[in-house]
Amino acid sequence: MKRFALIGAAGYIAPRHMKAIKETGNDLVAALDPNDSVGIIDSHFPEANFFTEFERFDRHLDKLHRKAAGKVDFVSICSPNYLHDSHMRFALRSDADAICEKPLVLNPWNIDGLAEMEQSTGRKINTVLQLRVHPSIIALREKVQAGLKDRKYEVDLSYITSRGRWYLQSWKGNEKKSGGIATNIGVHFFDMLHFLFGRLQDNVVHLREDTKAAGYLEYEHARCRWFMSLDVNDVPENARAQGQRTHRSITVDGTEIEFSGGFFDLHTRSYEEILAGRGFGVEENRMAIETVAAIREAGLSTLGQDVHPFAS
Template identity: 55%
Template sequence: MKNFALIGAAGYIAPRHMRAIRDTGSKLTTAYDINDSVGVIDSLAPEASFFTNFEEFYEHAQILRRDELQALHYFSVCSPNHLHHAHIAAGLRLGCDVICEKPLVPTPDLWRELCLIEQETGRRVFNILQLRHHEAIVLLRKKVAAAPCSSKFDVDLTYITSRGKWYAASWKGDHRKSFGIATNIGVHFFDMLYFIFGNLQRSELHYSEDTKAGGYLEYQRARVRWFLSIDANDLPKQALGEKSTFRNISVDGEALEFSEGFTELHTVSYQEILAGRGYGLQDVRHCIETVHGIRNATPRITSTDNIHPAVSSLIRHSV
């Protein structure tokens, strides 16, 4: 049994980590969040110590190191994006391996800094790349691997997940903290595309504003037109009034069905990490570089063939 600490216990994604800790036979002993709305702990880890002050949390973790039975083995980081680097570093320096949500860090420079801290501490950083464990994604990867090496697939990626006015008022609406739409909600899919289609060869940004973005990515085995949005007005007509989220990936015109099968993927990720098969810093480097490039690009269209249909529609209506 491994002892866990969790940072960001009041966040949306934290309960999935708490369940994964419990369901892998480990124990959440210590949790921290500046917000005390953490009643979910009662059903998942009622004995866990809880802190709303980081200094007290850190000191408590230091004291636990003196007792072999209570010492922490893992840090789970579910805090806002801009705090990931500092919290990962704190976990490593406490002698723990760290499991962190995406995006791990926003820039290649911070990624390299984590590599140095890993070397200094002898501990490891693992990223939750749950889509790599989704059955439909695994099957598509096998299909691509079996196709002739010279072939490239044409892919359209569309992800629209409606968010209300609260989003803009939260840390997620602050680009200094979330790093924008392409990073906050796109990094999951950019990792998936790399996992399936290989190294990124070309990236174009066609459209970017606070609530939506779109562009073109070319991988070793695919040409990808992508569009991400949190604006309900971008939902297709068939989804309006019925669903708040529209997720679609088509490969050579054939839709990939992966709307189900997400609920247990954090637990699977934890099982793999605890078994020594987790995704570490080298695995996540590519998507950090991808979103960093998108975030620093200027929207520009070089070919109408590469534009996602949703972006084309937005450009038409803005003229």
Template identity: 60%
Template sequence: MKNFAIIGVAGYVAPRHLKAIKEVGGDLLAALDKFDSVGILDSYFPEADFFVEFERFDRHLEKLKRQANVNLDFLSICTPNYLHDSHIRMGLRSGASAICEKPLVLNPWNLDALESIELESEGNVYSILQLRYHPAILGLKKQVVNSGINTKYEVDLTYIVSRGSWYDVSWKGDVSKSGGVALNIGVHFFDMLGWVFGKVQENFVHYKDEKTMSGYLEFEKARVRWYLSIDGGKLPDFCVAEGKKTYRSITVNNKEIEFSEGFTDLHTVSYEDVLSGGGYGIQAARESIELVYDIRCKKTVKLGEKHFLL
């Protein structure tokens, strides 16, 4: 049985990590969050110690190690994006491996420092890149690898998820803390595109504001038109009519890739891979973080025939 601790246990994504820890047979020693609405722990690890102060959480793990000879194997990180770097370092200093939600860091150069610290540490750094485990995406990658064609695939990616006014007030609405729309809701998709279609060759941003971004990417094996938004007013009419708050679509050569289902268990699959000696580390996450940073910094260019707007 592996020993886990978790930071950010009151967050939106934390239940997926708690479920994964439970399903891989792990034991949760301690949990931390400055918010105390964490009744979810009763469903998974009611005996776990809970803290609202980082210092007491850190001291508790140290006491377990020194006084009870209980070592921490993994620190799961579900905190806001801008805190990931610091919390990964804390996990490594504790002698544990870090399993971190996307993105590992906000800026590419932070990865270099993490790599150096990882080399000096007993533990490793793992990034949750769950789309790489999705059956539909695995099938697409296999198709691309085995196609042997020289022409590039034509890809359209659209992801619109309605977010209320709370979003702007929270850390997610602060670009310096979240990385903006492209990083906060898009990094998994950009990682998936690079994993399937190869290295980026061209990168244009056509539209950018606080809620919506669109652009064009050319990979080794694909031309991609992408559109991301947290503005519910951008949802297609049929979504509005059906009361849906999210629209997600990827077409490859005008054929829809259905991946709306199957998300719920991918964190467990990710954890299983890590515990079996696999998992995706810093280098696996690097290309998508570099790409999103470039997107965030690029000036927009006029919309051309390479892209579309809904």
């Protein structure tokens, strides 16, 4: 049984990490969040120590480290995006491996510093790139790899996950803290495209607003038009009429790839891989982080044939 600490226990994604720790047969011994609305812990680890102040959390982990059988093996990080870098460094300095939510960092150059810290501490950083362990995506990758020739697949990706007015008032609506919409809700989809179709060759941005963005990406083996939005009005009308507020779609050469199911089990699957020594490290994150950083900084291009239909 491995011993875990968790940073960001009151966040949206933290329950999935608690569930994954529980379902893989491990123990959460300490959790931190400045917000004390963390009753969800009772459903998984009611005996876990909880802290609202980082200094006391730090001291507690240090005390555990001094006990022969008490040190924490992993620190799971579910804090706001802009704090991930600092909290991963804390985990490594605490002689623990890190499991960090996406995005690993906001800027590509932060990856180099984390790699140096891994070398100096002997600890490892893992990240949750859940789509890489999704059965449908794995099957698609195998199909793509088997069919590679001197051609490129034509891909359309759309992801709409509607959010209320609270979103822009939270840290997620602050680009300096979240990285903007493409980073906050899209980085794992851009990682998926790289995982499926190889290295990125071109990155064009057609639309970039607080609640939606769109562009064109060209990979070694694909040309992809993409669109992402937080606006429920962008959900296709027929789906919206049925009360749906989320829409995920990826088509490859006109064929829809079904990958909507199974999302709530992917964190547990990711933890299984990490515990088996097959986690995704800092370098596996580099391409996606470079992609979203470029989207954030790029000038807008005029709409052409490569624009996603939802954006036009």
